[in-house]
Amino acid sequence: MTADPDISRHDAAPQVLGVLALELSDDSVPARDALGQQAAGALATLLGRDLGALVPGARDLDLVFAAAHFDPAELLRPGWPVHRRLAELRARAPRAGQGPRIIAFGADDKGETPLPFRADPQLSGGRLRVLPYLFVGEPAATEAVSAHMESMLLDLGMAQADTALQAQEAFGARIEHARYLTLHDLLAMTALQYRNQGLEPLWDLLETALLAPASEVWLDAPPEPLLRHVGGEVRMALLSPDDWRRRCAAGEQDQDRLAHGLAMHEARQRQFAAVLQAHGVPVEFGHVAPGQDPRTALA
Template identity: 55%
Template structure:
């Protein structure tokens, strides 16, 4: 979205936490179900910020992994923005527009979550509020949703019935709230060092950023990709071996390092940040090699 577009849009989600023993939910709602849920969502948000009723509300009637929403350029919300521009009645009264499966039950491309990322207990339904007063509404929602953003019981029950599973919690979050929640989860999972690169890709996509904190892998974010140092054994010992001389212990430490790099690669892939491995030889300045790759 252009800057003017983003000024007129509020990016948000309905966060759904399934019960631990819940049946697999339906991947997407029918058009009728999506429409009913969108009306309930609009009512919930208007109870918090009455000015919501003066904006278009777009609801994607499908659920996604949070990482699918937290990608550079906000691709899920970009789809909603593009569909809003194509929907009829753009210059008429504010609209509630819901996207669901077609009459044959087929799920259109915008509603298809990545198969490899299904199965998590926390899923999100993308929401977009758009219109002339969106910036002011967005400021209020940023202030209110973390503390008061639980969906009403009627809305949570409808979501549970529509997705045909058992829901533990249903709440609303702005995209920044969702990012803060993911940052906390990553910290609890020992992935905090990686979040700085992801956050830069989301909020400052034109900027470069480093993860340069041994014993962590060396990573460099630039131009929407992440370059990772792939160290030869000798180069790895120079950077990470310290005073260790025991070959068996060095081998174990190298194994831990390689596993950590694979873990980072999986997380970056979830956020659609491609990883480019760059060979680092002994005696080289690793950061210079990554910058010049």
């Protein structure tokens, strides 16, 4: 990874950002996108029990949970918008007494999922669905819980059997595994998944967009597409066929191989754009004038 800032400090007050990750059976499709308020509260209570047993200090913090499932890319976006929304809703929630709270959000009385927790239907269908949670409280205690979870949750964070069963019955889906992850853990798992899918060349740029969105970084590694991340967006160079040939296939004379190579390059551009956009990173396509230096065109 190119950068490793403390995700828990995306706001002024430290927070513990994590997910309940549900690995579905191959042919399983959840019957519900979000749970009703009563079921959401019941699942949140089990989550608090499980994580409190793993990291006792978590019991002294507020737990905020959304009983709605997302594709991992929807939570791994610049600024962590879903978790940020959880923090905002916690700040507005009424307080009864002085102790730590469990605050759960789910579908409304009509069964509709509130907009902040409405998953993108274009990103449905994956086997891994994730439900966001955060812990927050006194800063020193929160930092201690964050450090503890980062050190052990990936290895030891399996949900208890009754928690997994509760999630399975509540969402109407067959669940193979249910486990707790920090957002850092989810980021690392996504990096490995993308590497296995041949997307490793894109990862440094995507990671910068997520963890250091104010930074500039290039992907300049022919025959990969030329990309520049700057100002919170990615600019992608669209080359003429002759310029693509000079950059990516110099010396190739066979016209069939050239045509196939150009088609593969354009497919790679679409693939990169789709991944970036799934992670909430805007993509701007820059047409490069014939003969122009493509880096200059993206500057």
